[in-house]
Amino acid sequence: MADGCGCDALAHDLLSVPEALEKGLAAAAPIGMRESLPLAEAIGRVLAQDCVSQTDMPGFDNAAMDGFALRTADLGSGSRFELPVAGRVAAGDSGVKEAPSGAALRILTGAPVPAGFDAVVMQEHCERLDGRIRFDRRPQPGQHIRRAGEDLRAGETILTKGCLIGPREAGALAAAGYGQVQVNRRLKVAFFSTGNELRHPGEPLGPGQIWNSNRFMLRALLDRPWVELSDIGPVDDDPMRLEKTLREACDNADLIVTTGGVSVGDEDHMPRLFAAMGGKADVMKVAMKPGKPLMFGRRGGALYIGLPGNPVSAYVTWRVIGAHMMARRAGLSYRPEPLLPAVAAADYHRHPGRQEYRPARILDTTPDGRPRLKLLGSSYSGRVALLAQADGVAVLPAQAADIAEGAHLEFLRF
Structure with missing residues (x-):
């Protein structure tokens, strides 16, 4: 990363989106701090250890459904079978169940499937008589039996560190007996928006003033179970106030996110201020629309991400680059953002040169299940209402000038 944020950094050629993402991820080193929590409190957190099964899963052969356990060798030949029922075994039973040769067990x-029994016949396939069952489908050995270790063998990996503990992961950890797990410490994230024009929603607006949409959009984007969030609020375009706020945030947070002030205008103070307080940063011009200006840097133990001020630009830049940097900083394993195949619902013309993330609405689907997209407004970087009305963004290739109806597109769904 370049030292300072002077004119050389601002004069860089446009970076492709993958290049910018790669640089951002390289700067977002995981915090590397962990704590041990009961499993119930670890849900939603980032796993900090590889977890292996302590036993075979399941630990014993068991019935996959309600029915009758039997020994297939007892059936002999024929196409109709009748067996006495010599007992019953239910989930949680620990005693050894035995039955004489030629008898079945209600299960x-x-x-647990008792030793020697090698098949279970579904109860729906049996006619129940007085103490006996009758059926006409010959079971195969192993039928409707879940074998010990078929899910996982003792010593095999269940989950690797860096995964998010969601419902499926919590269930797997519980099944393997993990009552306590190591998780990464919550990522301390501070955020604020810059601009003299910003007012809190509901306050009276003076000339040239707007309500602060970025603050609440960022709050929703950043608020995660694995984040400890600090909302600093709006900060006027006053260099002294901005520097003080940014310095305090760097001293107390693992990640600082701001909107506005990262371009080359007279009131775009963030690059210069960050350099003046000893930060090392990169101001990138990314070949993406919206969201061309993007700044990130390090000062001490803090990572700083400066997003554009226009709401749609800020949102798209965060989804495409910033969110992955925050996840990496928190210790989450990187996973590329999934893009869905889609088609254009009409002809469109655009100015080529940058990869475009155009807000789009799903009209319907093609016979093969792909969404047909209506691309919304060609000028949209500040149109937060348009963003709220979209189902996602269509990803338009950098060099494409004309998009024909039915053309293949990629779609990032919200």
């Missing part, structure tokens, strides 16, 4: 889902 319920999840119950």
Whole structure:
């Protein structure tokens, strides 16, 4: 990363989106601090350890459904079978169940299959008589039995560090007996928006003033179970106030996110101020629309991300680059943003040169299931209402000038 934020940094050629993302991820080193939590409190957090199964999962052969356990060798030949029922075994039973040769056992889902029994016949396939069952479908050995270790063998990896503990992961950890797990410390994130024109929603507006939409959009984007969030609020375009706020945020947070002030205008103070307080940063011009200006840097133990001030630009830049940097900083394993195949619903013309993320609405789907997209407004970087009305953004190739109806597109769904 270049030292300072002077004119050389601002004069860089346009970076492609993958190049900018790669640089951002390289700067976003994980915080590397962990804590041990009970599993119930670890849900929604970032796993900080590789977890292996302590035992076979499941730990014993068990019935996959309600029915009757039997020995297939007892059936002999023929196409109709009748067996006495010599007992019952339910889930949680620990005693050894025995039955004489030629007899079946009533068995319920999840119950251990007694030794020697090698198949379960579904109860729906049996006619129940007085103490006996009759059926005409010959079971195969192993039928409707979940074998010990078929899910996972003892010592095999269940989950690797860096994954988010969601419902599926919590279930797997519980099944493997993890009552306590190591998770990464919550990422301390501070954020604020810059601009003299910003007012809190609901306050009276003076000439040239707007309500601060970025503050609440960022709050929703940043508020995660693995984040400890600090909302600093709006800060006027006063260099002394901005520097004081930015310095305090760097001293107390792992990540600072701001909107506005990162371009080359007279009131775009953030690059110069960050350099003046000893930060090392990069101001990038990214070949993406919206969101061309993007700044990130390091000061001490803090990572700083400066987003554009226009709401749509800020949102798209965050989704495409910033969110992955925050996830990496928190210790989450990187996963590319999934793009869905889609088609254009009409002809469109655009100015080529930058990869475009155009707000789009799904009209319907093609016979093969791809969404047909209506591209919204060609000028939209400040149109937050348009963003709210979109279902996602269509990704338009940098060199494409004309998009024909039915053309293949990629779609990032919100």
